[in-house]
Amino acid sequence: MTTVVLTRPKGKNDRLAQALCQLGVQSVELPALAIARTFTVLPQDYDPQGFDLLIFVSAQAAQLYLEALTAAGKTLAAGTRIATVGAASAQPFYQQPQHSSWQLIHPPASHPRQDSEALWVLLQPLLPDVQRVLLVRGQQGREWLSQQLLGQGKILTRCCIYQRLAAQWSAKDAIQLQPDLVKPQSVVFLLTSSESTRSIYHNIVRLGWESLWQQAQFVAIHPRIADCLIELSAFTPAQAAAQIHVCAPTETAMLEALRSVALP
Known part of the structure; x- marks a missing residue:
């Protein structure tokens, strides 16, 4: 089963998590930033x-x-x-x-x-x-x-x-994600800003999961965020085309993009 990682600040992920659950998609909340x-x-x-x-x-x-x-x-x-x-x-x-x-x-x-x-x-x-x-x-x-x-x-x-403020994921947070990251393409990260993308990546590096990150899927709400991800991760054009999905920054568009990736 694919797991969606919702990375917006705490309190901003609830509606999307509920909608994904109704579709049968599992999600975890790991905010990248605190406001x-x-x-x-x-x-x-x-x-x-x-x-x-x-x-x-x-x-x-x-x-x-x-x-x-x-x-x-x-x-x-x-x-x-x-x-x-x-x-x-x-x-x-x-x-x-x-x-x-x-x-x-x-x-x-x-x-x-x-x-x-x-x-x-x-x-x-x-x-x-x-x-x-x-x-x-x-x-x-x-x-x-x-x-x-x-x-x-x-x-x-x-x-x-x-x-x-960049969030630092704890060992407890990491436990939520680790079982899914070890399975290729079984994790989808929602990326909603370049700043949060950098924070997520730094957490991944700190936890030693760079190779697993290379296999994940990503939904970005703007091409500029996708470009930030490509630069951070040194994705090849082929990787970017296969793993990065860009959508509009609305709840409806994010839900549809996450659904299409998690339930292809």
């Missing part, structure tokens, strides 16, 4: 009323910002422009009762790219009316979107609302 809030009450410097556009790079950033905003006793005003890098990243806003009063901008769920580049295309018509931009993100991340905004002369404020 630590930078603050719980929104500082005045990041008050949404001081900006023409708010950009969020992940659903995690959006959710933590909303919670910090509420803790500060504030709300998003009607007409607030809110941009996210994908449809999944916008979900925390759509779950708010007043979401219809905001201007939500993101690539549609059907778009093949759910990333900064796709969002940048959508932002082009708005740029003449935008001067002050708040970019809400983790402490580490790509600088591409920041560079585009600065290149257009925008006043950019970065709000680092969380940090990602």
Whole structure:
């Protein structure tokens, strides 16, 4: 039986694990990263009323910002422009009762790219009316979107609302996985960021499982993550084509990709 390794931060894997179980697919939860809030009450410097556009790079950033905003006793005003890098990243806003009063901008769920580049295309018509931009993100991340905004002369404020801490898998964690790793192609790793991919790989190396890693299957939610995996693992083109499967970063797409790999 194939085992799916769910590697998102703790608390983010439950729905996917339940859905896989209903399909008869076994899964284990081994988070690659832990999320630590930078603050719980929104500082005045990041008050949404001081900006023409708010950009969020992940659903995690959006959710933590909303919670910090509420803790500060504030709300998003009607007409607030809110941009996210994908449809999944916008979900925390759509779950708010007043979401219809905001201007939500993101690539549609059907778009093949759910990333900064796709969002940048959508932002082009708005740029003449935008001067002050708040970019809400983790402490580490790509600088591409920041560079585009600065290149257009925008006043950019970065709000680092969380940090990602690499998780170190314990011997107890490893016991969950070891019986499956010794069987070729019986493990599928879900990879949801380049940073988490590096963390997973470092755990594999520390545990001495590099040769077994070379036989595993992988589902990555962006081609950039697949490229990171190829670089880390020194996969040949043939290995990459056979072992890496790229899907959209939605729960539905991840579930379908994992199902198709685990139950070919």
